[in-house]
Amino acid sequence: MVERNHPLCRAHYLLRLRLPADFPATAPGQFIQLACRRPDGAQTSEVVLAHDLEWEPGKAIAFQQPELLGPLALLRRPFSLAGRGDDERGPWVEIVHRVVGVGTQWLSRLKVGDSVDLIGPLGNRFQLPKDRSLGLLVGGGVGLPPMFYLAQALQAAGWQAVAFVGAQARDLLPVNLDSSVPPATDGQPALSVQEFARYGLVTVITTDDGSLGLKGLITEGLTRFLKTLSPAQRQQAVVFTCGPNGMMRATASLAAAHGVDCQVCMEQAMACGMGTCQSCVVRVEDAANPQDRTADGRPWRYRLTCTDGPVFDARQIVWE
Amino acid sequence: MKKASTAAVNASAGLTADKVSLAVDLAGLHLANPMMTASGTCGYADEYADFADLSKLGAFVTKSITLKPRKGNEAYRIVETRGGMLNAIGLANVGLDVFLADKLPVLARMKAAGPRIIVNVAGHSFDDYLQAASRISREAIVDAIELNVSCPNVSDGLTFGTNPDLLKQLVRRVRDALRPDCRLIVKLSPNVTDITQTAGAAVEGGANILSMVNTFTGMAVDIWKRKTRLANGTGGLSGPAIRPLAVAMVSKVYRAVAKPAGVPIIGMGGIQYWQDAVEFLLAGASGLAVGTALFVDPATPITILAGLRDYLATLGCRSLSEVVGSLSLPGDGPACDQ
Ligand SMILES: Cc1cc2nc3c(=O)[nH]c(=O)nc-3n(C[C@H](O)[C@H](O)[C@H](O)COP(=O)(O)OP(=O)(O)OC[C@H]3O[C@@H](n4cnc5c(N)ncnc54)[C@H](O)[C@@H]3O)c2cc1C
Ligand SMILES: Cc1cc2nc3c(=O)[nH]c(=O)nc-3n(C[C@H](O)[C@H](O)[C@H](O)COP(=O)(O)O)c2cc1C
Ligand code: FES
Numbered sequence: 001m002v003e004r005n006h007p008l009c010r011a012h013y014l015l016r017l018r019l020p021a022d023f024p025a026t027a028p029g030q031f032i033q034l035a036c037r038r039p040d041g042a043q044t045s046e047v048v049l050a051h052d053l054e055w056e057p058g059k060a061i062a063f064q065q066p067e068l069l070g071p072l073a074l075l076r077r078p079f080s081l082a083g084r085g086d087d088e089r090g091p092w093v094e095i096v097h098r099v100v101g102v103g104t105q106w107l108s109r110l111k112v113g114d115s116v117d118l119i120g121p122l123g124n125r126f127q128l129p130k131d132r133s134l135g136l137l138v139g140g141g142v143g144l145p146p147m148f149y150l151a152q153a154l155q156a157a158g159w160q161a162v163a164f165v166g167a168q169a170r171d172l173l174p175v176n177l178d179s180s181v182p183p184a185t186d187g188q189p190a191l192s193v194q195e196f197a198r199y200g201l202v203t204v205i206t207t208d209d210g211s212l213g214l215k216g217l218i219t220e221g222l223t224r225f226l227k228t229l230s231p232a233q234r235q236q237a238v239v240f241t242c243g244p245n246g247m248m249r250a251t252a253s254l255a256a257a258h259g260v261d262c263q264v265c266m267e268q269a270m271a272c273g274m275g276t277c278q279s280c281v282v283r284v285e286d287a288a289n290p291q292d293r294t295a296d297g298r299p300w301r302y303r304l305t306c307t308d309g310p311v312f313d314a315r316q317i318v319w320e
Numbered sequence: 321m322k323k324a325s326t327a328a329v330n331a332s333a334g335l336t337a338d339k340v341s342l343a344v345d346l347a348g349l350h351l352a353n354p355m356m357t358a359s360g361t362c363g364y365a366d367e368y369a370d371f372a373d374l375s376k377l378g379a380f381v382t383k384s385i386t387l388k389p390r391k392g393n394e395a396y397r398i399v400e401t402r403g404g405m406l407n408a409i410g411l412a413n414v415g416l417d418v419f420l421a422d423k424l425p426v427l428a429r430m431k432a433a434g435p436r437i438i439v440n441v442a443g444h445s446f447d448d449y450l451q452a453a454s455r456i457s458r459e460a461i462v463d464a465i466e467l468n469v470s471c472p473n474v475s476d477g478l479t480f481g482t483n484p485d486l487l488k489q490l491v492r493r494v495r496d497a498l499r500p501d502c503r504l505i506v507k508l509s510p511n512v513t514d515i516t517q518t519a520g521a522a523v524e525g526g527a528n529i530l531s532m533v534n535t536f537t538g539m540a541v542d543i544w545k546r547k548t549r550l551a552n553g554t555g556g557l558s559g560p561a562i563r564p565l566a567v568a569m570v571s572k573v574y575r576a577v578a579k580p581a582g583v584p585i586i587g588m589g590g591i592q593y594w595q596d597a598v599e600f601l602l603a604g605a606s607g608l609a610v611g612t613a614l615f616v617d618p619a620t621p622i623t624i625l626a627g628l629r630d631y632l633a634t635l636g637c638r639s640l641s642e643v644v645g646s647l648s649l650p651g652d653g654p655a656c657d658q
Binding site for chain 1: 392
């Protein structure tokens with residue numbers, strides 16, 4: 001059931017869903033598959049009862065052509081978990097989504113109290129190795145939501161962490177800013193983003209057009225920060241990233257250049273989200289499959305984003 | 321119209337849904353109910369186990385298995401279109417050996433819980449099909465082999481499923497190579513001018529059951545990039561969008577080929593609600609498979625069962641066979657649709 005639904009910026013909405021008490025445990029990196037249309041639209045009778053059809057009075061009518069009721073989005077849409085909580089009223093999850101099409105537009109119009117139909121949690125999770133303690137969260141645009149949830153988990157695990165947040169422009173950044181802590185224009189981390197500050201994380205904001213924070217790409221902020229780390233600190237660090245492919249790829253190579261481990265949260269068009277349709281493939285390095293090789297000789301095989309991922313070790317991704 | 325619905329309501333007074341039997345006999349393949357999964361939309365075995373009670377299925381149909389593993393096409397492999405989706409997966413599958421070693425034991429456990437097991441086989445030459453199908457049919461737990469014939473033959477480039485002569489030969493040779501009590505299902509491609517010709521060829525070749533239809537070739541375009549949305553260019557269209565096309569084909573094949581020959585049809589193409597399933601039954605299908613709708617809700621085939629029971633009870637029918645093919649078509653002479 002929808003508990004909150006409001007815009008975070010010009011394009012992104014935050015949706016909080018109250019879940020049944022038995023909803024399974026979740027972890028950052030995991031996602032849900034949301035049906036972007038009314039639950040059991042085919043079975044509802046209110047529309048038909050308004051018409052004069054011949055049937056026993058009071059008896060619900062089954063439509064002949066349920067699909068014409070207008071479920072425009074057929075397949076479910078995948079969304080990363082942006083947060084999870086359990087309180088006296090039971091569990092809830094949050095997603096943050098960008099309105100890009102029919103499904104996300106439908107979601108943006110949900111009202112508090114509406115029901116939605118979801119499957120999840122699906123997929124694997126970010127790994128928090130025991131021998132590490134510094135998280136560098138790099139989220140670009142619509143890749144930010146899983147970072148909010150990760151921040152929550154890192155705080156609980158006692159890690160230190162810094163968030164790097166990038167967007168094209170200020171009004172496309174899906175965050176709540178703390179007006180008393182303006183983001184630095186020189187890439188100095190500050191407690192300016194509430195979604196991270198509430199878990200104790202400082203944030204570096206970059207925008208492509210310089211309308212907020214440091215002007216440039218997100219990797220610019222990350223580069224400046226990595227330079228300030230001692231070799232020992234780099235040993236302790238893990239980069240976690242999600243966003244457009246180009247951004248993740250640049251982040252991964254930056255991390256590799258500084259000898260820092262990196263985990264990427266991949267996106268691919270999905271139908272089932274459960275490992276059956278084979279639609280959501282990414283190329284992942286695999287020495288056990290020597291017959292398929294990249295131009296530079298790396299053996300690879302297709303892995304499924306939905307069940308083998310979405311989180312992968314960045315070194316193993318064969319970027320296309 | 322009016323009379324029919326009144327009669328239906330009256331008849332329902334005497335029959336309750338729990339008295340209705342959904343059991344079907346498909347050429348000796350006995351199913352507790354007509355509902356199946358469609359190949360390629362439900363994995364190899366128990367991938368959906370957490371989301372649906374698979375033991376309630378009449379039969380489980382696996383993804384297409386090929387002799388050698390196939391990695392499949394590049395991404396994007398799917399795109400949603402209005403009321404449906406295009407896919408160009410490229411028959412990605414683990415191959416015969418891994419299937420037998422890893423997936424078959426899971427299917428054996430599934431079968432013990434109820435459903436019949438149907439393994440779908442694809443290939444790109446006679447030899448591919450023969451080797452894979454005969455090997456799989458040696459496994460006693462496999463009740464039927466379904467041939468996916470929507471693939472080109474590497475030696476001459478002709479698609480098995482669109483060329484009646486090639487298809488007949490293939491079906492005959494595969495039938496001869498199967499364990500005698502293993503049923504052979506031929507899955508027809510809809511990408512033909514006259515599907516009764518390939519249906520007839522499959523039956524002459526010795527198919528025990530026909531399943532129809534596979535996906536329709538389609539294309540979706542990114543108008544700004546001026547490129548196709550699928551990396552493969554074209555893909556197969558499935559989902560509610562194709563249901564009217566599929567129902568028409570089932571109706572045609574039922575009358576022209578299947579009924580005269582006594583060969584049952586497994587109908588599929590856009591089944592999402594029980595009403596859709598009923599359309600296929602009336603058109604002449606006695607088995608029903610759900611594909612794309614499984615992605616929306618893996619329990620779809622099981623949800624449909626209750627609707628089918630109610631429908632039959634409302635009509636006063638005790639068994640499914642009473643409605644199969646009971647559709648009355650206007651006129652029987654040649655007609656022009658336009
Ligand atoms: C694992 C995973 C996690 C995701 N998490 C989020 C999230 O937290 N927030 C969020 O806003 N979005 C997320 N997405 C993307 C989201 O699923 C798509 O934006 C959504 O499916 C679009 O649906 P639509 O009906 O609104 O648009 P459509 O009309 O279906 O598509 C509009 C545009 O979005 C593109 N698109 C469609 N599906 C995807 C997809 N799966 N990935 C990328 N682009 C797509 C299409 O190519 C098209 O250009 C995630 C995707 C995946 C695979
Ligand atoms: C993603 C996807 C993969 C499929 N893979 C196969 C396959 O491997 N073998 C096959 O015979 N049919 C395959 N099909 C076709 C389906 O089994 C079915 O014939 C078709 O989708 C029509 O039914 P539907 O509209 O209920 O999906 C596939 C369909 C989809 C959508
Ligand atoms: S989305 Fe179907 S296999 Fe991943």
